[in-house]
Amino acid sequence: MTAVNTDLAIVSTLRQLPLFMGMSDMELKEILARVKCLYRKVGPGEPIVSQGDRSGSLWMVVGGTFTTTAYSADYDYSVTEYLHAPALLQIECAFGWQQRFTRTYKAETPCNLMIISKTELQQLCSDSLIFRINLLNILSTSLQKSRMAVWANAPKDMRDRLAHFLLSHFEYPAGHKVFKIRMERLAEELHTSRLTVSNTLRALAADGLLSVGRGSLDIPAAQLLRD
Amino acid sequence: MTAVNTDLAIVSTLRQLPLFMGMSDMELKEILARVKCLYRKVGPGEPIVSQGDRSGSLWMVVGGTFTTTAYSADYDYSVTEYLHAPALLQIECAFGWQQRFTRTYKAETPCNLMIISKTELQQLCSDSLIFRINLLNILSTSLQKSRMAVWANAPKDMRDRLAHFLLSHFEYPAGHKVFKIRMERLAEELHTSRLTVSNTLRALAADGLLSVGRGSLDIPAAQLLRD
Numbered sequence: 015m016t017a018v019n020t021d022l023a024i025v026s027t028l029r030q031l032p033l034f035m036g037m038s039d040m041e042l043k044e045i046l047a048r049v050k051c052l053y054r055k056v057g058p059g060e061p062i063v064s065q066g067d068r069s070g071s072l073w074m075v076v077g078g079t080f081t082t083t084a085y086s087a088d089y090d091y092s093v094t095e096y097l098h099a100p101a102l103l104q105i106e107c108a109f110g111w112q113q114r115f116t117r118t119y120k121a122e123t124p125c126n127l128m129i130i131s132k133t134e135l136q137q138l139c140s141d142s143l144i145f146r147i148n149l150l151n152i153l154s155t156s157l158q159k160s161r162m163a164v165w166a167n168a169p170k171d172m173r174d175r176l177a178h179f180l181l182s183h184f185e186y187p188a189g190h191k192v193f194k195i196r197m198e199r200l201a202e203e204l205h206t207s208r209l210t211v212s213n214t215l216r217a218l219a220a221d222g223l224l225s226v227g228r229g230s231l232d233i234p235a236a237q238l239l240r241d
Numbered sequence: 242m243t244a245v246n247t248d249l250a251i252v253s254t255l256r257q258l259p260l261f262m263g264m265s266d267m268e269l270k271e272i273l274a275r276v277k278c279l280y281r282k283v284g285p286g287e288p289i290v291s292q293g294d295r296s297g298s299l300w301m302v303v304g305g306t307f308t309t310t311a312y313s314a315d316y317d318y319s320v321t322e323y324l325h326a327p328a329l330l331q332i333e334c335a336f337g338w339q340q341r342f343t344r345t346y347k348a349e350t351p352c353n354l355m356i357i358s359k360t361e362l363q364q365l366c367s368d369s370l371i372f373r374i375n376l377l378n379i380l381s382t383s384l385q386k387s388r389m390a391v392w393a394n395a396p397k398d399m400r401d402r403l404a405h406f407l408l409s410h411f412e413y414p415a416g417h418k419v420f421k422i423r424m425e426r427l428a429e430e431l432h433t434s435r436l437t438v439s440n441t442l443r444a445l446a447a448d449g450l451l452s453v454g455r456g457s458l459d460i461p462a463a464q465l466l467r468d
Contacts, residue, residue, distance in 0.1 A: 086393075086394070087389075106381045107381070107385070109374070109378045109380075109381035110381030110382035110385055111381075111382040111386070112385045136370070136374070139373060140367070143363070147363070150336040150380070151338075153333075153381060154333045154337030154338075155336075155337035157333040157383050158334070158343075160387040161387060165312070165314050165410075166314050168429060170429075183391055205395070205432055205433075
């Protein structure tokens, strides 16, 4: 009875991921029965995966809240985002050139993971038309959006430029984010002075869009930066 | 006899595309025999596909040389690249959110196209493990590279910034490119003055990296801009 209830709970969780969109309950249950999944629990504050860890598999958080942190190429600044299940962890690292995570994920509350190995993932792609189309659609859409960015008009004033810089570093465009960056680095990235950065941050803070700490920016709701 | 020779020629052409990497001659010939392909010839100067045309299929140029042109979101500047067969045309537009070309392709010499419809493409993904893995790897690798860009250190001096701006707009990182952009727009994009842009372009021109025309930059070998 418990096993059946757990299955039902997982089916309804997976339904919320675009990767399983359009599948009937029956197909999802069949997948759960057939595909060997690894289930793992991670305690609060523990890493789920660390930057550089091998992916090459399908990693999903199916329960709990967690953070994802990414670092600049020179490790001088970082961005942490607060997320909740269900979520895929860097699906683009299951295949391709770089099959390692480029972000660190850490549990905030107890988290439940579901991991499908590369072999099982290949089998799933082979067996399920819907899964295969969903996966190709997710990767293609992400690539289309990512490639569009360079053709957008450069933001005009400093407030827009700063907001644009922050937004461009988020994996998910909404929610709570913490940017750890020195004011000097922000000035370098925006090709302006430290004073201009400081004034612009003060204006954004006055509008409640972020608060400025020592070497960090706390952004309560990233989506508000877009307006 | 001619049909056999044509088949052999196409097999050896497709071999050069990462999408068919790792397939035996036998598997490639079987694919050509089984999958319905549309073949099309395009004369010099004629469009192969135009920005906004429906993709949703696998488009390949299997013979000839051609250009690809992309426009900024406000159509104020454009970039043309000179390419040669064999090549895939925006594979990321076969699937996903936006199944229309975001670039225009035009024949320079007589070009031969090979088009595999979405239905046949789905069948190919279902039947061939190698094809499916290659497709997932190509999309994933492109996405990984595209997402990395935002974490790179901002280029420091104006010469690097200008080169970086130009390079970031190329689909292929090497070869002959023509950038149609006004000096004022370049200054806006780089958040600097028209005079600084003009001086920096003169320095790049003196090093033979580009030549400056009226509202256009001719870059003979884009790869040299990277050094």
